[in-house]
Amino acid sequence: MTDERRTSNRRVVAARIRLGVPRADGRRAGERDRQVHFVALRSDQPTPLVLRTLCGDPLAREQTELLDHIAGMPCVRCLAHVPQHSRRSA
Numbered sequence: 001m002t003d004e005r006r007t008s009n010r011r012v013v014a015a016r017i018r019l020g021v022p023r024a025d026g027r028r029a030g031e032r033d034r035q036v037h038f039v040a041l042r043s044d045q046p047t048p049l050v051l052r053t054l055c056g057d058p059l060a061r062e063q064t065e066l067l068d069h070i071a072g073m074p075c076v077r078c079l080a081h082v083p084q085h086s087r088r089s090a
């Protein structure tokens with residue numbers, strides 16, 4: 001056994017819905033829908049088809065942009081969950 005597994009294998013990335021994507025309620029995603037959510041991805045597995053945001057919303061992978069940085073309005077519900085998911089071993 002290596003000791004690689006003792007550290008977190010999750011990384012938290014920013015994600016937002018693509019502009020113009022049809023939403024469940026029939027509208028198309030506009031700028032006001034483009035809150036930046038956060039998603040905890042397992043680094044040892046491929047990105048799932050449905051991303052579960054930290055605030056609990058499902059985002060279809062193909063309709064979602066993954067961001068290297070926060071661009072736009074972050075989701076406050078996600079932000080409230082970030083610390084417990086992104087804790088690093090210092």
Ligand SMILES: [Zn+2]
Nearest residue numbers: 037055075078
């Ligand atoms: Zn969120």
